[in-house]
Amino acid sequence: MPVKFADRMSTVHRSFIREILKVTEDASIISFAGGLPNPELFPVADLEAAAVKVMRESGPQSMQYSTTEGFQPLRQYIADRYMEKKGIKVDADEILITSGSQQCLDLLGKVFLNAGDNVVIERPGYLGAIQSFSVFESNFLTVGLEEDGPDLAELERVLDENEAKMFYAVTNFQNPSGLTYSAAKRQGVADILKGRDVLFVEDDPYGELRFMGDFEKPVVRGYLEENGILLGSFSKVAAPGFRLGWMVCGGEMRDKLIIAKQASDLHTSTFAQRVMHQYVTDNPLDNHIEKIRERYGNQRAAMVQAIEEYFPAEAKVTRPEGGMFLWVTLPEGMSSMDLFDEAIKNKVAFVPGRPFYVDGSGENTFRLNFSNSDEEHIVEGIKRLGAGIKDFLSKA
Structure with a gap:
């Protein structure tokens, strides 16, 4: 059979x-x-040195089960970096360490999406998100991209005409187009979303890879009082094989996402988290x-x-x-x-x-x-x- x-x-x-x-x-x-x-x-050499130090100084702890939220010193480092680089206040308790930012998408689907729910994505959109949200039988609504971000009129029309659960966007050097949202478009997206029961998921794996132009781009989540989740990753700035990403979220959303992660893998690799923290402690990431x-x-x-x-x-x-x-x-x-x-x-x-x-x-x-x-x-x-x-x- x-x-x-x-x-x-x-x-x-x-x-x-x-x-x-x-x-x-x-x-x-x-x-x-x-x-x-x-x-x-x-x-490689710096991560090797960090791994050796972790094994020597906290070997048994690095091999043990850990909390679902993630290694607290690493979460604090990420929170401090948001303030330093983006000027937004993030509490370490708002950060959930994940097994790569791809797991963030899986957890978001588990927590927020029922079969048939509408998800707004960019056109063209990130293939990893399309595949992940498809598992949860989502219905996709698309918004076209202009040179400086989404077509705001189209976004507003899509949200007016449909009941959407989520808007997923890659705001910096979007995959696949390479386009970046301008400051005006970021503010415009936030203005359109305010007052709507739509979760905005801001995926930012490439933001620190700017090598020309205006280095200061605001985070859309900073404009939103609620219903905003920010995703990040060490994959593009350190080592993708470590599979270390994170989500910035608070309140009940965070609690539900923690439950979903517990059901998925209990927690992200303790050893990988400690090695990454040791690496960024000993070597300025900038x-x-x-x-x-x-x-x-x-x-x-x-x-x-x-x-x-x-x-x-x-x-x-x-x-x-x-x-x-x-x-x-x-x-x-x-x-x-x-x-x-x-x-x-x-x-x-x-x-x-x-x-x-x-x-x-x-x-x-x-x-x-x-x-x-x-x-x-x-x-x-x-x-x-x-x-x-x-x-x-x-x-x-």
């Missing part, structure tokens, strides 16, 4: 990006596909982030310059001031899926844009990652890709 799966699994598919990464395991392929930090920048900014800034510049040289003018490309991604829009009628198949033959890979659109659009878009390739491979890969685009255009 065949195994019977839960009904919810019929609408959830494998991660498209994870499947593409299998194709790019061939070392000869120049890959702009994965959303991967540059491994050359992982602070010094390491500055190294990342410099490297990514150079890699972004190399990709933009190569695009200007090798892409046809018909291909429109975002110009983010930080983060890890560029977003390409081809002329209407062109298929990035077809282009991907040809690009792989030429040993270069990217992520076609359609999976980032829950409405089936985005056929003519694709995402490029610049953080995980050196400048020489970036130039060569963009040259190959540009030739492929020009060839497609000539056949249109």
